[in-house]
Amino acid sequence: MSDAQIVSLDRRAWEIVLSHIEGQLVAGALGPGDHLPPERQLAADLAVGRSSVREAIRVLEVLGLVRTSSGSGPNSGAVIVATPGGGMSSLMRLQVAATGFPVADVVKTRLLLETVICGDLAERAAKLPIGHELLDAMDRPGLAPEDFLALDQQFHLSLAEAAGNQVITAMMSGLRSSIDGYVVTGISGVSDWEHTSARLRAEHRNILRAIESGYVLTARTHINDHITGYYAETRLGE
């Protein structure tokens, strides 16, 4: 069921380009920080049109594998970057938009992953200084709901990063941004934002305390209730 790789039996020209680059990646000939050849040269080398090269590079860009910049000098051109978060976000956001991913499934998956993350962190009794900083920032009075949610996202993402699994971190990033629109819209349905945000902040503190104290089950329960409660309040995930 997997696609044919490396061997360029691809029919469309842009797939030839994509396979070629992928082949160089797996062979180690290309890696993070390296520059792709200029589009014109790549087109000439592979005997395809420049537009086909561009389509392939466009795909790589959206998938978070390259960053392109115009101009001249060492910073120009297409550079391998391997930042999976952006690609995962685009993918999930569009899939949710096209109803390929039900919002409820996104919410459930987030709940699942984050519970595991917090359990892992608690088992190691991990210290989370960045988390404390973000929570302090969220305590600022008069913080707009949108800014609060942005910090909230950073907080949860920092937990994923602390867990140290890059795949899960990217997934969490994608999951959150895919329902970001719904989350932001959801706050309009909250009657007393002050009260809600105070509760969320307290729950965050509890989660952090349980993790740093090494209370595995408590951490899991807290994060589970935290997420479940918020989605229940905003009528999401139904």
Add this chain to the structure above:
Amino acid sequence: MSDAQIVSLDRRAWEIVLSHIEGQLVAGALGPGDHLPPERQLAADLAVGRSSVREAIRVLEVLGLVRTSSGSGPNSGAVIVATPGGGMSSLMRLQVAATGFPVADVVKTRLLLETVICGDLAERAAKLPIGHELLDAMDRPGLAPEDFLALDQQFHLSLAEAAGNQVITAMMSGLRSSIDGYVVTGISGVSDWEHTSARLRAEHRNILRAIESGYVLTARTHINDHITGYYAETRLGE
């Protein structure tokens, strides 16, 4: 840090096209089964070049949102399909190739997700007729290792599908195909394939039995040992 959507403040022309289509998706003006306008018309409508439209559509295609076909008639053109598996596979495969995703993290994530899946299925004591069919097919004598692994992949994917979470199913699909090359290469390091495949088949049966009997913890343990054992044998995930 999500991207700006819908509002076309995008700088690059292809992003305008992508935003436009995404906007129609979230608005419900486009959905699975619908046709995108012809490339030429879309270019004219949005006042961009056709090549920019093509770049956007190419992205959507790789992400698993549209299927394109030439020719005329109701089957031609770009059709919304929302098949997330392909997009997730491309993304993860390329990220692994570019060392954005360490193989060890992929393996850990798969282990995590599949454990949860089997636990869920066991809680519902789900019946899995498709799983039995696949296992029967894997019992065929003289089956080539590659074919065995293909069926193995289908078996594990069928568990994910049975669990009913489309996000997790897509993730499982992507995770597996991203390390497919390593898995296939790994069998060359197995000294006695007959013995190994017999063990794998037996473990599959045990997993299925535990699930259908509703033994949650047993199912979880079995799937965990099954995956861990295989990766240990093929020296993967190190």
Add this chain to the structure above:
DNA sequence: GTTTGCGTTGTGGTCTGACCACAGTATATT
């Protein structure tokens, strides 16, 4: 009347060539 065959039409797929904007770099000017 039915079937067969062929041209028409509209779609994506591709290539070519031509610009533009931009950012470094080299050169000339002061």
Add this chain to the structure above:
DNA sequence: AATATACTGTGGTCAGACCACAACGCAAAC
């Protein structure tokens, strides 16, 4: 030596021209 200027190479974009392909419609043949 400092500054201004021209040059070069990069991605970004567009326009136009083909091609292959699949469906449709109409006409000819049966």
